[in-house]
Amino acid sequence: MTCHSAAKSRNWLSTDMTQTLDILDRLIGFDTVSAKSNLELIDYVTDYLAARGYSVRRITDPSGAKAGIYAETGPDGPGVLLSAHTDVVPVEGQPWTRDPFRLTREGDKVYGRGTTDMKGYVASILSLADRAAQADLREPLKITLSYDEEIGCLGIQQMLDRLAPMIGKPRACFVGEPTGMQVAVGHKGKAALRATCHGQNGHSAMAPQFVNALHLAADFITGLRAIQDDFAYNGSRDMAYAVPYTTVHVGKLAGGMALNIVPDQAEIIFEYRHLAVDRAEDILPRLQKAADRAARPYQTAWRGARIDVEQYNAYPGLDVQDGNPIIAYAKRLAQRNDTTKVPFGTEAGFFDGLGIPTIVCGPGSMEGQGHKPDEYLSLQQLGDCDAMMDRILDDLKAQ
Template sequence: MTLTLDILDRLVGFDTISAKSNLELIDYVTDYLAERGFSVRRIGDPTGAKAGIYAETGPIGPGVLLSAHTDVVPVEGQPWSHDPFRLTREDDRVYGRGTTDMKGYIASVLSLADRAAHAKLKEPLKIVLSYDEEVGCVGIQQMLDQLTPLIGQPRACFVGEPTEMQVAVGHKGKAALRAVCHGQNGHSALAPQFVNALHLATDFLIELRTIQDDFAFNGARDDAYTIPYTTVHVGKLSGGMALNIVPDRAELTFEYRHLAVDRAEDILDRIQQAADRTARPYHTVWRGARIDVEQYNAYPGLNVSEDDPVVAYAQKLAQRTTTKVAFGTEAGFFEMLGIPTVVCGPGSMEGQGHKPDEYLSLQQLSVCDAMMDRILNDLKA
């Protein structure tokens, strides 16, 4: 594991918080892979401040695809006892931002790349590294147009989010939405004569809670998830200028995370109907009262049948059982391309992900390296 740990030390040293550039890390990985005979294609974001990578080695063919994101979540305000951007080893753990989510997996992939450079392959090894996953899988969506013709049709894709090396065959899809509530300005002494946008917003919030309750008590269930039903969550409510002014605008930001059986378009239609229903009674005061709902981001879920051959293949390589995870990943985008995809990587999202003193156990990293060895053996001529 020496090489894997050396690489992880370099990766953690790059401050790739999503709000910052990841180009120094991408330069390092590009040079590392090119020196080992990989063909490497950089795919930049629209600003030029970030980039992803597609790389492959070996003969033309389906092969196996390994995928990860390079960005990490912020550390500000968290009580770290270690430097978050310096790998620190204590006993059987290595500490640092991204060790679990998900630079430990990237280090294991790059260590595999070094071994693959000295092997004769019968199929290609393919690697995708993205950016801005932590802010809603934005990077992979921007990369897809250029990425799709490069990838081809691998017979298996492993997205290395932390699953404690279990083979994750499902996670919910997600959509992020904004609702802008339009009312009227007026003096608070005459408040009943005007439509208060905050009243619209809070009534709409109650409608969203009613939808959530219906999913919870009457909706479809999948007990493989910690929360076994589709969820609707309001994360922010804002509005108003001063106490003595009736607010003419209020805004909610909210999300839904849905089971595969609950179609995203049906949920969105239900939310829009709730918005229209909320505004209607206010028309007796002002006909212009309304709630505009905008979906500004979304990513697909993952829903792989236990009978899919990729599941047995992944279990053979990881030597672990299957599971489903509560968090979202980029896996659904590869599944949409017709690529058999699972999520499998070292570390625990629940235990270490996004937390201060994030760490990865050496045992988990060792299990991941062992899976990479089996992948290499499977690709060898």
């Protein structure tokens, strides 16, 4: 193991665990913040898998600066798909006490950007890939790695039309976002939206004679808060979530050029995160109606007053129904008796949308370590993930 350690290696580390840590050390060393290229990491993974006899196919983004991969080994058949993303969130402005792109071990934890979200899981996949290459498999092991997950699951959306024919119909897909190795059977879907509010320029000394775009924005935000209150007090409930209802959130408001100029345009960036029962196709028209209601009073003063609502990104939720065989299968592999749902989004809904039974299960805590300075992963969690990988391998082996 080449990572820098503040403690001696514990004798309970298995050979496979040591290999996983060596791989993780390499992965953390690649600065794959979403704004940067991930090609050096993809080259490393491609070479690693190809050297072990895997069929590896690269799926590049439109710019050619990023790529995902699909790899498999073993005979034809459904098999099991393991999915992860390669990008990480930025470290700028965070008070790190360690080099974020150099794996550091201290006691029973390893530190570095992406240890939890989600290069620890990627390292466990690659460690399994080595063992699987030496095994007699009756079904294939399938692996996919994506890019730009951290900026709204953009990479998997660009990959999906090329990826879907490659992966076929695995009997199970495991997306390894950090769940503390719990079996997560659901998360909300999300849409990101932009509202452009159109008003009139004018001198502020005569402000009442003009339609102020920021006033439209303020009234629309009030309408969004009313929709949020309706979801909170009258909407559907799923008590598996900490916030058990659909949410509407305004994240950014911008507008105006100078204090003495009435602004003719304002922009609102907002989102909704919805339960499966609250259909996305019903929510967007409701938001546009709220925008029209906010603009209508201003149209008596100026007919051009309006608010345009545009959805610029979205990803589906996940809602695995009770009784789906994937739940019992995942519980057995993860050695868990219960399930959970997570508050954050993942790529799982895209695989579920292809008709592939999908759950989310991976090492680490998003709430505790994800996106934070001095991000870390406990060796116990990584060991539990490796153990789950061993059970997947046993299940794929010829009997």
